[in-house]
Amino acid sequence: MHFTTLITPAILASAVLATPTKSQNKRAATTICGQWDSVATGTYVVYQDLWDESAATSGSQCSTVDSLSSETLTWSTSWSWEGASSSVKSYANVVVNQATGVELSTISSIPTVWDWSYTGTSIVADVSYDLFTSSTATGSNEYEIMIWLAALGGAGPISSTGSTVATPTINGATWELYSGPNGDTTVYSFVAATEQTSFSGDIMDFMNYLIQNEGLSDTQYITSIGAGTEPFTGSSAVLTVSAYSISIDTGSSSGSSATVASATSAAVAAAKTTTTSAQAQAATTSYKAAATTSAVSEPATTSAASTLVAASSTAQQATTLKVVASTSAASPATTSSTSTTTVAEWGQCGGSGFAGSTTCASGLTCTYQNDWYSQCL
Structure with a gap:
C-alpha cells in the first residue's frame, strides 16, 4: 500500500469497530479516474492512488464503487499499463477508516471476507492486504504486514536474504513468510502458496503468529488496514471484488480466530462522496519489481499466474527496482x-x-x- 492515512482513534465505546452503516439508500455506482480520487462509503474509503502513473509509457486506471450492504462492499478497478515493467503504477485499495489507533493487545479478532477475480492479458500484479503499525496510536509507521492472496505474473515481497523465514499454515492455507527492512520500517509479508480468490479468515491469526514467533510487540497500534491491488503492467485488466468486509473485535484475546460473518448477498448502494485525498499526495511510494520476459500472457477470461520476483511496498522511499523473475517463490535469484x-x-x-x-x-x-x-x- 502506497500511502498511510492516520486518523485520531475513536473512543472504543463498543466491542466491535469498523462496521459500516447499514444504509439501504440506493444510489448509482460511483466511478473515479483521477490520480488521487477517493470515494467514501460507510466507514470504507476506496482510493485510486495512482502514485506512479507517470512511470508508464501509456495507460490509465479507473475504480468503481458499486454497493455497500451491511458490512459488505462491492467494488472494482480497471487498468491498462505499459512501460516501466519494474515499477508499480498504483495501489487501488479500500481502507477502513475506523481501524486505526487500536492496540494489538486489545484486539480479539479481525474477521474479514474477500471474494475477488482478475481478468486481463499479461497481468503482472498482486492482490494483498496491507497493514501498518506504530508504537503510538498516531505515530510513524514501524511495521508493515502484508498478506498476499496472489502474486500474478511475478510479484513478491522484499527479503533480507531472498529466502522464506517460515512456511506457516494459517487459516487452512500455506503461506511463505518473508521479512526485511524498508527504511525505518520492518516488513513482514505472508505470500499464499496458492491463490486465495475467496478468502474468509481472521487477520489476527497472522498478527498473533508474528507476536508469538517473530517478536512483534502486542503493544503496537494499527495505523491503517488496506486491501487492493498493485499493477505493474498488463492490458484490459479488471479486478472485481464481489464481496469485501472487515471489522475489528476488541476484548480479551485468546489468540484464536473469531467467527467470520458471512458476506451478505444484497447489493444495495450506500451514500458515496467523491473527494480528493490530501494524504494520498504525501510521499507514498515503494520498492517494487516486476517480471520481465517471464511474465505470463493470459486470455481475458483467466487469471494470470506464475513466477515470483523480489519486490515490496512501503510509504517511506521513492525507489524503483528491477528483478528477474524466478521459477520458484522460495528460491532467491x-x-x-x-x-x-x-x-x-x-x-x-x-x-x-x-x-x-x-x-x-x-x-x-x-x-x-x-x-x-x-x-x-
Whole structure:
C-alpha cells in the first residue's frame, strides 16, 4: 500500500469497530479516474492512488464503487499499463477508516471476507492486504504486514536474504513468510502458496503468529488496514471484488480466530462522496519489481499466474527496482558453488540489514540503489 492515512482513534465505546452503516439508500455506482480520487462509503474509503502513473509509457486506471450492504462492499478497478515493467503504477485499495489507533493487545479478532477475480492479458500484479503499525496510536509507521492472496505474473515481497523465514499454515492455507527492512520500517509479508480468490479468515491469526514467533510487540497500534491491488503492467485488466468486509473485535484475546460473518448477498448502494485525498499526495511510494520476459500472457477470461520476483511496498522511499523473475517463490535469484555464492543479474547484493551474498556473478557489479538496497547490474 502506497500511502498511510492516520486518523485520531475513536473512543472504543463498543466491542466491535469498523462496521459500516447499514444504509439501504440506493444510489448509482460511483466511478473515479483521477490520480488521487477517493470515494467514501460507510466507514470504507476506496482510493485510486495512482502514485506512479507517470512511470508508464501509456495507460490509465479507473475504480468503481458499486454497493455497500451491511458490512459488505462491492467494488472494482480497471487498468491498462505499459512501460516501466519494474515499477508499480498504483495501489487501488479500500481502507477502513475506523481501524486505526487500536492496540494489538486489545484486539480479539479481525474477521474479514474477500471474494475477488482478475481478468486481463499479461497481468503482472498482486492482490494483498496491507497493514501498518506504530508504537503510538498516531505515530510513524514501524511495521508493515502484508498478506498476499496472489502474486500474478511475478510479484513478491522484499527479503533480507531472498529466502522464506517460515512456511506457516494459517487459516487452512500455506503461506511463505518473508521479512526485511524498508527504511525505518520492518516488513513482514505472508505470500499464499496458492491463490486465495475467496478468502474468509481472521487477520489476527497472522498478527498473533508474528507476536508469538517473530517478536512483534502486542503493544503496537494499527495505523491503517488496506486491501487492493498493485499493477505493474498488463492490458484490459479488471479486478472485481464481489464481496469485501472487515471489522475489528476488541476484548480479551485468546489468540484464536473469531467467527467470520458471512458476506451478505444484497447489493444495495450506500451514500458515496467523491473527494480528493490530501494524504494520498504525501510521499507514498515503494520498492517494487516486476517480471520481465517471464511474465505470463493470459486470455481475458483467466487469471494470470506464475513466477515470483523480489519486490515490496512501503510509504517511506521513492525507489524503483528491477528483478528477474524466478521459477520458484522460495528460491532467491542466486547461483551457488561449493566455495562461494554469487548473486545473479538484478539480484539483491547489499543494503542495511541484508545478510545474503554480496558477490555478484561474473561481469556484474553490486550497484548502490539506496541505503537499504543494492543490486547486481
